[in-house]
Amino acid sequence: MVLATGFTEITPTASIDVNRHGGRAKCLQRLIRLDMPVPTTVALDFATVHGISQGKMPDLDAMLAAFGDTPLLSVRPSSEDPDWGGPSAILNIGMNDATHARLAESHGEVAATALYLRFIRAYAIHVARLDPDEFELQGPPDRVALQRALDTYEDETDEPFPQDTATQLAEVLRSMARAWEGTTARLLREARGAPADAGLGLVVQAMAIGLGNGLSxxxxxxxxxxxxxxxxxxxxxxxxxxxxxxxxxxxxxxxxxxxxxxxxxxxxxxxxxxxxxxxxxxxxxxxxxxxxxxxxxxxxxxxxxxxxxxxxxxSPRANLHIAVQLAQDAIISEDEAVMRVPPRSLAELLHSQVDPEGPRDTIAEGIAASPGAATGRIVFSSRAAQAAAAKDEPCILVRRETTPEDIRGMHAAEAVLTERGGITSHAAVIARGLGLPCVVGASDIRLDARKKRLVTTDGRIFSEGDIITIDGTAGEALAGTAQMLEPELGEAFQALLSWADNARDIGVRANADMPADAAKARMFEAEGIGLARTEHMFFEQERLLAMREMIFADTAEDRRTALERIEPMQRADFKELFKIMSGLPVTIRLFDPPLHEFLPQGREGMLELADALDIPVSDVTRRVEALSEFNPMLGMRGVRLGITVPEIYEMQARAIFEATIEASEEGGAPVVPEIMIPLVSAKREVELVKTRIDAVAAAVRVERGVDFTYRLGVMVETPRAALRAGEIAQNAAFLSFGTNDLTQMTYGLSRDDAGRFMGRYVQQQVYPEDPFHTLDVEGVGELLQIGAERGRQGNPDVTLAICGEHGGNPESIAFCRKAGFDYVSCSPFRVPIARLAAAHLAI
Ligand code: PEP
Ligand code: MG
CATH class of the missing domain: 3.30.470.20 (ATP-grasp fold, B domain)
Structure with a gap:
């Protein structure tokens, strides 16, 4: 029943709708339709409430008529989405001296006084905006307290407490409507995802009195x-x-x-x-x-x-279970269950978490760089981390910041804490890739690596060997062992992701270099490996030495001999990846980094190498100097190395092909390897490498007497490769966009150094977000689009993919799907998030 403009009594047939009256009003109507005993309720629509905030009070007498004589009422907010919040509910409107006397008869003095006191207090605080402390009960809620509250109200406002129900109601409605329009409330709800012009509805309901006689x-x-x-x-x-x-x-x-x-x-x-x-x-x-x-x-x-x-x-865990149970009970569809789980919420289920119900003793706060939680003994160096891992002792690596030398320490640790760094710092990126909980930028701790201790702001000292817990989800370090929740990859998780897979229309692969990563990729049901960075396979001692021999070789023959030592190791690496992925595509990226990265930097390391290779230290120093570059990121890396020292790529191609044959022969599913050329900027680079790799393939076929096929593709990581994708794609079965380098080169922004000013850039809104974290759809995105279009024009069958860090972000996936990409590739732990995000886009 519409009582007057803007008021509607909520009945089963009334016209109540979420976009006009808000979620609470609509929900109450549903409860009424289900025959639940809901007291009389009236809904005020958004326009009416806005009008009230502007001083246009509607006809309240008409509304009050719906509630009969001397009603007691509550008013509660009804925003479109309950998560947007709203002003506090106010109960017992209508309490006055007369009602108090009447209720004292019917419900008893104690109940009547408690109701009145409660209303006076709420009205004083929320409507008259008086100091809450003045209305704190100091004794029992009796007549004395009541008189004191009435007197205080009158003293503070110079007016007696209002006795007229319509006046009380008008003032309550006005204060709630105005509270919604205030800046603080607007900012708060915008932070929760509400649009700037979100409306507020109000519901006025007859009170059920829970005080007084019988069981109340x-x-x-x-x-x-x-x-x-x-x-x-x-x-x-x-x-x-x-x-x-x-x-x-x-x-x-x-x-x-x-x-x-x-x-x-x-x-x-x-x-x-x-x-x-x-x-x-x-x-x-x-x-x-x-x-x-x-x-x-x-x-x-x-x-x-x-x-x-x-x-x-x-919690996100409960949300997933509830959605799956509702679908399994046929109450909602599988698609709807998928839509009810936000992709990023899965991050909490993939790792152990600190139990929010348990005690927590926070000792440091920083940036939540990689989710999950782990407990272990503090170590202050990678060496100590490796020593602890060798003894099977869980440890937490604590560093000022990490560098590439810390990778092995990070592998050995259960979690990482750094004093410095941001979301794209080395520690953060590597930890996310490894699935390690990580907190960076915990600038309130002081590290003393020499004394092997960390000191917190409140002066607590933690030494090497002390146990701490890293909560990478909350961005905190805790003292001691914390109560944990185990990762949740159970049946509900599997069911939801299988429904997501049914719905999605873009592929999801994993970036995985080592067998352990590939195993994770399988566990998370990636559809293959989209990027195996082969240089990550070279940091083992034996390989490093062979590599260094190759770099120091004076003749092509010596170089070939050194590479022949490496080839069987690479073959074993690839065979293992193929076996783990059992027939799924595996994209192996040919060697990328500059050669000098394989040479030692300090004098001690140079001496060690001179010993190992039995050459003078001066030779080592000269070589290091000769290979050093002013700007290695733009120097002889990727395909440039492949063109200049072709034997390296030839060795890798041979290892890939031989592994292909052997993995298939050893009972595995047939393998079609994908070989990817990094850092391309010209068509001719691809032609040269392709000719050589084709020649290796032909040779291996003849030597082994076995046929096989392979796909050769190109990484689009330079702006020029994106612009010239049309001609590059003519020699490529696939183009995979490496958005890490592409972002670096589009902005002219060093991936490794940008952290020093990124915070301030984002703060001052020079960039809306860190472009290494969130794909810059305007600039880098345009290159992706151009590359995709031209690539397809040059080769209509070309497969399009993204394999930079952005590949696992729901927003980047949306962009790539729109641009017609075939798959995204991201670190294994982000695969489930990507699968779910892709399904959200398709449903
Ligand atoms: C890239 O540049 O996006 C990429 C995937 O390669 P890397 O991060 O190894 O340079
Ligand atoms: Mg790259």
């Missing part, structure tokens, strides 16, 4: 655990209480259990019919509202009223 009180009940998502009855009921009192005070004494409980009285025993109704309403919500709801109820002298129902607040 209020509570909440839900049928699922908000933490785990398991189906359990949860909730709380407080005798002689109102609103959400039952959830507000954990120490409240007059609690009654909901279901039978050995600790005391329960509603199930005392009022079995009420309990049965509550359970039935829960089922109705689940089946008809298609959601797990928390029901807010009041008992007024043993009569049950349902005041409200809200979506059960839940």
């Amino acid at each position: 009180g209020s509570g909440v009940i839900q049928f699922v655990d908000g933490h785990t998502g398991e189906r359990h009855l949860r909730g709380r009921y407080l005798c002689q209480s109102q609103g959400r009192d039952a959830v507000g005070d954990p120490n409240a004494r007059d609690v009654m259990y909901l279901s039978k409980d050995p600790r005391g009285r329960s509603i199930e025993e005392v009022l079995p019919d009420v309990f049965a109704d509550l359970v039935r309403y829960g089922e109705l919500c689940r089946n008809r509202l298609r959601e797990e709801m928390q029901i807010e109820f009041t008992l007024e002298n043993e009569t049950l009223y349902i005041l409200d129902a809200v979506r059960v607040s839940r």
Whole structure:
């Protein structure tokens, strides 16, 4: 029934809609339609509430008529999305001296006084904006306290407490409408995803009085655990209480259990019919509202009223379980379950987490650089981390910042904490790739590597060997061992991702270099490896030495001999990757970094190398100097090395082909390897490398007497490669966009140095985000688009992919899908997120 412009009594047939009246009003209508005993409720639409904030008060007498004589009312906010929040609810509007006297007769003096006091306090704080401390109860809630509250109100405002219900209601509505329009409230809701012009609806409801005679009180009940998502009855009921009192005070004494409980009285025993109704309403919500709801109820002298129902607040883990259970019970579709789980929320399920219910002793705060949590003994060097790992002792690597030399230490550690660095710092990027919990930029700790200790701001000292926990999800370090939640890759997780796979229309592969990464890629059901960085396979001692021999070789013959030592090792690497991926595509990127990275830098290292190679130190120094570059990132790396020292790529190609044959012969699924050329900028580079690799393939076919096929592709990492993709694609079966280098070269921004000023750039909005983290769709994105279009024009069958760090970001996936890419490739731990994000785009 429309009572006057802007007010609608909520009945089963009234026209109530979320976009006009907000989510709470709509939900209340659904409860009414399900025949739940909801007290009379009136909804005010967004326009009316906005009008109230501008001084246009509607006809309240018309509205009050819906509630009969001398009503007691509550007003609650009803924004479009309940997560956007709103002003606090105000209860007991209508309490005045006369109602107090009347209720003292019907409900008892104590109840009447408590109701009045509560209203005076709420009105004083939220409407008259008086100091809450002035209205704190100092003694029992009796007549003396009531008189004091009325007097204080009058002293502070120079007016007696308003007695007229319409006046009280008008002032409450006005204060709530204005609160919504305030800057703080707007910023707060915008941070929660609300648009700037989000509207507020209000619901005015007749109070069910949970105080007074018989069994009266209020509570909440839900049928699922908000933490785990398991189906359990949860909730709380407080005798002689109102609103959400039952959830507000954990120490409240007059609690009654909901279901039978050995600790005391329960509603199930005392009022079995009420309990049965509550359970039935829960089922109705689940089946008809298609959601797990928390029901807010009041008992007024043993009569049950349902005041409200809200979506059960839940952890990401519970959210996934609830969505899957609802789909498995055919209450929602599989697609809908997929849509109910935000892709990034999976990050919390893939790793151990600190149990939010457990105690936490935070000793440092920093940037949450890689999610998950781990406990271990502090080590201050990579060497110590490796020593600890050798003894099977979990350790936490604590460094000022990490450098490439720390990679082995990071591999050995359970988690990483650094004093410096940002989201794209070396520690952050490597940790995400390895799936290690990581906190960077914990600038409030002081490290003393020499004394092997860290000192916190409050002066606590932690030494090497002390146990700490890194919470990479929250960005905190904790003292000691924390209570943990195990990763959640169980049936619900698998079910949801299989539904996501049914829906999505873009492929997801993993970036994986070593067998352990490939195994993770399989575990997360990547559809292949999209990038295996072969240089990462060279840092083992034996290979490093062979590599150095190759670099020091004076003749082509000596160089070939050195490479012949490396080839079987590479063959074994590739064979293992092929076996683990059992028939799925594996993209092997030919060698990328500059050669000088394989040479020692310090004098000690040079001496060691001179010993190993039996040459004078001066030879080593000369060679190091000869290979050093002013700007190695733009120097002789990638295909430039392949053109200049062709034997390296030839060795790798041979190893790939021989591994292909052997992996297939040893009973594995047939392998079609994909070979990828890095850092290309000209068509001729591809032609040259292709000719040589084809020749190696022909030779291996003849030597082994076995045929095989392979696909040769190009990494698009330079702006020129994107612009010339048309002609480059003519010699390429696939183009994979390496957006790390492409971002570096498009901006002319060093990947390794940008961290020094990125924070300030983002702060001052020079860049909206760190472009190494979030794909710059305007600039780098345009190159991606141009590259994709021209590539397809040059070769309509070309496969298009992205394999930079951005490949796992939901926003980048959206961009690539729109540009017609065939797959994205990202670190193994981001594969599930990418699968789910891709499904969201397709549904
Ligand atoms: C890239 O540049 O995006 C890429 C994937 O290669 P790398 O990070 O190894 O340079
Ligand atoms: Mg690159």
